[in-house]
Amino acid sequence: MTRHAYRFFAASVSGGVALLGPRDRRHLEQVLRMQMGDTCEVAAGGRAYRARVVPGGLELMEEIETVTAPPVTVWLAQPGGSFIDNSATVNINTGSSWHVQDPFVHDPFA
Numbered sequence: 001m002t003r004h005a006y007r008f009f010a011a012s013v014s015g016g017v018a019l020l021g022p023r024d025r026r027h028l029e030q031v032l033r034m035q036m037g038d039t040c041e042v043a044a045g046g047r048a049y050r051a052r053v054v055p056g057g058l059e060l061m062e063e064i065e066t067v068t069a070p071p072v073t074v075w076l077a078q079p080g081g082s083f084i085d086n087s088a089t090v091n092i093n094t095g096s097s098w099h100v101q102d103p104f105v106h107d108p109f110a
Contacts, residue, residue: 006032008058010044017057018042018049028053 008028010018020028028034034053042051042058048066051058 005039005041005050006034007041007043007048010042010058013044013060016060017054018044018051018060019057 006028008018008020008024011021011024012019028040034040036053036055038053039061040051040053040058041064042049042060044060048064049060050062050064051060053059
């Protein structure tokens with residue numbers, strides 16, 4: 001079982017130590033109450049690292065493999081007139097509160 005790791009975004013990296021912005025630093029110190037030596041993850045320069053809390057920032061220990069999201073393709077299609085006519089009929093028969101209207105198809109309820 002893997003343990004949850006908090007991830008922070010580095011404002012800058014200098015000499016193998018990631019420096020956090022004021023909000024992330026406050027969250028690390030006052031909300032999560034992380035102590036010297038605790039580990040977390042840091043995103044810096046488009047990469048993710050395992051890091052350890054040290055005085056002045058987060059010491060980058062090793063780069064970790066990140067998972068990228070697969071590309072998503074969205075297809076949109078407009079149904080033909082017969083589909084719209086049928087869906088309007090179904091809406092009336094089922095008592096639905098909405099109504100399909102298409103400017104190219106005669107609306108029997110107008």
